[in-house]
Amino acid sequence: MMTVARRAIGQAAESEAERFLRRKGFRILDRNVRSALGELDLVAKTDGVLVFVEVKARRSSAYGGASYAVNERKQARLVRLAANYLSRHRLRNQACRFDVVLLTGGGAEPSGIEHVENAFEVPGDDLRW
Numbered sequence: 001m002m003t004v005a006r007r008a009i010g011q012a013a014e015s016e017a018e019r020f021l022r023r024k025g026f027r028i029l030d031r032n033v034r035s036a037l038g039e040l041d042l043v044a045k046t047d048g049v050l051v052f053v054e055v056k057a058r059r060s061s062a063y064g065g066a067s068y069a070v071n072e073r074k075q076a077r078l079v080r081l082a083a084n085y086l087s088r089h090r091l092r093n094q095a096c097r098f099d100v101v102l103l104t105g106g107g108a109e110p111s112g113i114e115h116v117e118n119a120f121e122v123p124g125d126d127l128r129w
Helices: 004-023 072-088
Strands: 027-035 038-046 049-058 096-104 112-116
Touching: 004 027, 004 038, 004 049, 004 096, 004 112, 027 072, 038 072, 049 072, 072 096
Parallel strands: 049 096
Antiparallel strands: 027 038, 038 049, 096 112
16 A cells, blocks of 8 residues: 555656656646556657656666666556556557656655656557457
8 A cells, every 4th residue: 555655756756747748748648547457647649649658756766767667567567557548548550658757856856857758668469459
């Protein structure tokens, strides 16, 4: 179970990531999309591509950057969540990708933001429904 403090940090990180992506021209479609499978942090669109964004907040970069923030198990869960999202919204033949936004710094303002576009590859048929 997530503590109130961790949830507040997560919400603040998602708000900052949302602002960051909007400044880059992304259109935010959904935030905190919950299902029985888990939660998608942000769903955005840019250049006709549907982007599922995982937001991570770290106090420091001691454990590596964004590429280390989402392990294989988390990737598999994100793919299942994305497939569920596509199904619920009846989206077919939609170009999709997975991005990770990692915010570092323990204070109210992040000391760094790392945005990894197309953070991991999805095997061919995994996003079909």
